[in-house]
Amino acid sequence: MPEGYGKSHLVLDLVERGFKVVFCSKSHSQLDEKEFGFRDMHGLNTHRVLSKRKHFRTQLELLGVPAHHFKFVESMPSNPYAPSEVAVFDTVAALEKLFDEHDVPYNANEFFSEHYELFEADKAIEAVDADVYLVTFAAMQAIATGKGIRWWKRIG
Numbered sequence: 001m002p003e004g005y006g007k008s009h010l011v012l013d014l015v016e017r018g019f020k021v022v023f024c025s026k027s028h029s030q031l032d033e034k035e036f037g038f039r040d041m042h043g044l045n046t047h048r049v050l051s052k053r054k055h056f057r058t059q060l061e062l063l064g065v066p067a068h069h070f071k072f073v074e075s076m077p078s079n080p081y082a083p084s085e086v087a088v089f090d091t092v093a094a095l096e097k098l099f100d101e102h103d104v105p106y107n108a109n110e111f112f113s114e115h116y117e118l119f120e121a122d123k124a125i126e127a128v129d130a131d132v133y134l135v136t137f138a139a140m141q142a143i144a145t146g147k148g149i150r151w152w153k154r155i156g
Contacts, residue, residue, distance in 0.1 A: 047130035051139035059115040
């Protein structure tokens, strides 16, 4: 729903009644704002569920590589209604070049495999008991459609 319709008030009301809530947003900057509001202004226990791409960019930043210096190379899927897919070979080549530019002593292929291909956003839900789970629409789509996982059972 658009801004001003009372979504945040609804979340507060649902948590007060004992429900757990999954709150989706278009961007991580919107989630930053909601996380601050729910956690710091209202004292709710929040948990941020990261998408593969956000996790990957966070790992790059931990290596000292500015995340905005890296772009995934994408290819169009055969299904015109599906989102674009990562072109692995070209993406790893771009990552290799970036690692060379920033003197990062990691193998780009191994780094990509560990922090993108093997990362599962839904595993983050299992380990944390929170009032509000914050997730982007893209990450929620991946969680809800991947491997037939019933994500709502993971959060109770």
